[in-house]
Amino acid sequence: MRGRNEILADIRANKPKFSAPAPDVPNYDGDYPADTAGLQGRFIAVLEKMGGAWAEPEAGEPLEATLRRALADRLDANSIIASNVGEIKGNRPVRADDTPASLHDVDVAVLRARFGVAETGSVCFTEAELTANAVAYLAQHLVVLLDPAAIETNLHRAYRRDDYKTARYTVFHTGPSATADIEGVLVRGAQGVRSLTVIPVR
Amino acid sequence: MSTPDPNQTLNSAEAVHEAQPKPAKARPGQRVDHAGAAREFLHSPVHAQSHDERVWAMRQRRDTAMETIPEWEELRDLASQIKTHALTHLDKYLEQFADNAAANGVHVHWAGDAADHNRIVHEIFTRHGVKKVIKSKSMLMEECGFRHYMEGVGIDIVETDLGERIQQLDKEDPSHVVVPAVHKMRSDVSQVFAKTLGSDPNNDDAHYLTEQQRQATRPLILDADAGMTGANFAIAETGGFVVCTNEGNADLSANVPNLHVASIGIEKIVPKLSDLGVFIRLLSRSALGSPITQYTSHFRAPKSGGEMHIVLVDNGRSKRLADERFWSSLKCIRCGACMNTCPVFRRSGGLSYGATYTGPLGLILDPSIDAYRYSNLPFASTLNGSCTNVCPVKINIHEQIFEWRQVLAEDDMIPWTKKSTLAAAGRTLASPRAYRTAIKSAHSALKHLPDWALYNKLNAWGQVRDLPEVPAEGSFHDWYRKHRMDQSESASGDSE
Ligand code: SF4
Numbered sequence: 001m002r003g004r005n006e007i008l009a010d011i012r013a014n015k016p017k018f019s020a021p022a023p024d025v026p027n028y029d030g031d032y033p034a035d036t037a038g039l040q041g042r043f044i045a046v047l048e049k050m051g052g053a054w055a056e057p058e059a060g061e062p063l064e065a066t067l068r069r070a071l072a073d074r075l076d077a078n079s080i081i082a083s084n085v086g087e088i089k090g091n092r093p094v095r096a097d098d099t100p101a102s103l104h105d106v107d108v109a110v111l112r113a114r115f116g117v118a119e120t121g122s123v124c125f126t127e128a129e130l131t132a133n134a135v136a137y138l139a140q141h142l143v144v145l146l147d148p149a150a151i152e153t154n155l156h157r158a159y160r161r162d163d164y165k166t167a168r169y170t171v172f173h174t175g176p177s178a179t180a181d182i183e184g185v186l187v188r189g190a191q192g193v194r195s196l197t198v199i200p201v202r
Numbered sequence: 203m204s205t206p207d208p209n210q211t212l213n214s215a216e217a218v219h220e221a222q223p224k225p226a227k228a229r230p231g232q233r234v235d236h237a238g239a240a241r242e243f244l245h246s247p248v249h250a251q252s253h254d255e256r257v258w259a260m261r262q263r264r265d266t267a268m269e270t271i272p273e274w275e276e277l278r279d280l281a282s283q284i285k286t287h288a289l290t291h292l293d294k295y296l297e298q299f300a301d302n303a304a305a306n307g308v309h310v311h312w313a314g315d316a317a318d319h320n321r322i323v324h325e326i327f328t329r330h331g332v333k334k335v336i337k338s339k340s341m342l343m344e345e346c347g348f349r350h351y352m353e354g355v356g357i358d359i360v361e362t363d364l365g366e367r368i369q370q371l372d373k374e375d376p377s378h379v380v381v382p383a384v385h386k387m388r389s390d391v392s393q394v395f396a397k398t399l400g401s402d403p404n405n406d407d408a409h410y411l412t413e414q415q416r417q418a419t420r421p422l423i424l425d426a427d428a429g430m431t432g433a434n435f436a437i438a439e440t441g442g443f444v445v446c447t448n449e450g451n452a453d454l455s456a457n458v459p460n461l462h463v464a465s466i467g468i469e470k471i472v473p474k475l476s477d478l479g480v481f482i483r484l485l486s487r488s489a490l491g492s493p494i495t496q497y498t499s500h501f502r503a504p505k506s507g508g509e510m511h512i513v514l515v516d517n518g519r520s521k522r523l524a525d526e527r528f529w530s531s532l533k534c535i536r537c538g539a540c541m542n543t544c545p546v547f548r549r550s551g552g553l554s555y556g557a558t559y560t561g562p563l564g565l566i567l568d569p570s571i572d573a574y575r576y577s578n579l580p581f582a583s584t585l586n587g588s589c590t591n592v593c594p595v596k597i598n599i600h601e602q603i604f605e606w607r608q609v610l611a612e613d614d615m616i617p618w619t620k621k622s623t624l625a626a627a628g629r630t631l632a633s634p635r636a637y638r639t640a641i642k643s644a645h646s647a648l649k650h651l652p653d654w655a656l657y658n659k660l661n662a663w664g665q666v667r668d669l670p671e672v673p674a675e676g677s678f679h680d681w682y683r684k685h686r687m688d689q690s691e692s693a694s695g696d697s698e
Pocket of ligand 1: 533534535536537538539540541563589592593594595596597599
């Protein structure tokens with residue numbers, strides 16, 4: 001049995017006999033639109049390609065109504081909506097000390113995204129937005145509030161942020177759970193959520 | 203992490219009733235017979251064609267994705283340089299990673315080999331009274347024979363990646379690092395699920411089958427005592443690690459049970475968070491052509507009330523670092539692009555390699571795990587260089603395959619038929635003029651040799667495939683002489 005010291009000693013003895021410097025990594029985001037509307041357009045295009053949906057609230061429409069409209073064919077009167085955001089009430093609170101498995105009956109989880117990424121159409125959460133991490137995977141559907149002003153250009157910019165240094169858990173969601181493991185056929189909702197809807201909140 | 207293309211379905215129009223070829227596994231101490239197993243695969247033409255088409259479709263989607271990124275080649279260079287930097291400072295970054303992880307409240311363990319890994323995880327499970335485990339796909343755990351070990355000690359492991367679950371239920375190994383069940387057709391999956399999950403044996407619709415698996419697996423997820431994941435990258439700067447999936451199954455495995463154990467190969471270390479920009483941009487595009495996997499998850503510390511363990515596994519990696527010819531294979535990020543582009547992989551199916559790592563990646567990793575057992579594998583390549591061209595971390599894959607042939611020949615690991623061909627090939631390749639003559643005569647031989655000479659028992663490929671048409675232009679060298687030499691002053695004749 002070789003432990004930490006033995007393994008490190010082997011690496012020291014065996015590693016290549018030269019030492020290469022770390023390269024500088026540019027941001028490669030010169031071609032991204034500088035304005036929020038432009039970035040939002042890029043974001044929506046990729047989000048939809050990855051199977052997500054963008055739901056624009058109509059003038060004067062409360063967000064809860066936007067949610068119901070966007071998920072009309074997936075919800076009924078008894079659906080369990082667990083909301084982590086003030087703007088939408090929901091009917092099932094999520095608490096940090098909920099046993100994860102107890103969240104299995106949630107139909108819709110509503111979360112606020114920390115930021116978005118235009119390059120990939122991703123939304124980012126940490127445990128602060130999730131409250132109980134598991135709700136974002138056990139729920140059947142996910143509804144995400146995103147401030148369009150918080151869309152980063154690409155992954156290089158996204159990784160220049162500090163979130164991952166302080167959060168215990170940071171995750172990019174890019175559309176719903178998906179698989180193509182059976183004869184290459186795309187199926188949404190393999191294990192996690194069956195749909196992901198982003199509502200802009202400015 | 204199988205990714206989907208919304209615009210394309212490859213589902214065959216009609217149900218297929220051809221049985222899935224199942225090559226026998228080499229017994230311990232035996233040499234894997236890749237050519238024999240490949241021959242068997244090719245004798246199931248519907249499976250062989252479907253496999254070829256589906257794997258090639260991934261390669262094409264990769265090309266399309268790559269073309270949208272003007273800095274693609276720069277990213278490959280950066281990825282390769284970051285890995286070189288990390289591997290030439292691996293001791294320093296591993297220590298930094300482990301110390302940071304410990305400071306974040308994670309329990310860090312070190313495993314010298316596969317047996318250490320399995321024993322360490324078993325001990326953690328015993329301490330917590332764990333009986334039921336949900337697990338996300340991990341090639342390292344496959345490498346360690348983890349699931350079989352756990353079966354032996356009465357701990358239930360449930361795979362949560364659909365492809366890997368299909369393989370588990372069928373008691374078969376994964377055949378591809380990204381899409382473990384890509385060699386199966388939906389009729390095969392329907393049979394497996396009918397037998398193991400009680401689904402309708404006459405329904406082979408992919409949506410129906412996926413839903414059956416979702417319904418069957420969810421109670422097991424809710425009921426699990428522990429969750430396991432691997433890691434795609436481990437970041438020294440934060441002590442955290444990243445897992446990429448399309449199903450969100452790593453997040454279920456890590457976030458539903460309170461105990462999370464992650465198995466991480468020591469070569470997965472990258473120095474900084476900002477390095478991830480390069481790798482995440484390359485990984486899923488190289489694998490399946492999507493800009494990112496549906497889920498990219500960064501684990502740094504246990505969730506509140508939870509417990510997290512990391513097992514850092516060597517299992518031959520520190521030894522491989524010492525070999526000038528092969529150390530750079532440790533850069534591999536397991537995207538599978540080299541398999542998708544490899545003509546031999548596409549036509550022989552992953553199971554024919556009889557190893558955890560298949561395709562070109564397997565040819566350079568497997569012999570370092572067991573030179574005798576996998577001594578046939580470095581011959582399962584046309585050396586066309588396509589693998590090297592697509593590799594996002596720029597590993598010189600085909601050159602390493604060729605190096606392995608030489609190493610195995612020197613160590614007397616190669617059967618005599620291959621050795622005599624190789625010796626002749628070596629002499630020919632060493633002399634440019636002889637090489638060109640050989641090519642010319644091979645061309646005329648292809649035209650004039652009677653079929654019996656090509657389609658005989660010693661030539662596994664010839665038995666089921668027609669040999670390629672001979673290009674009218676002859677060899678590349680001929681073409682080059684004719685079309686370029688007279689135009690280019692700098693071209694010199696015998697520079698090979
Ligand atoms: S060797 Fe290169 S192309 Fe092949 S799986 Fe590894 S990283 Fe991908």
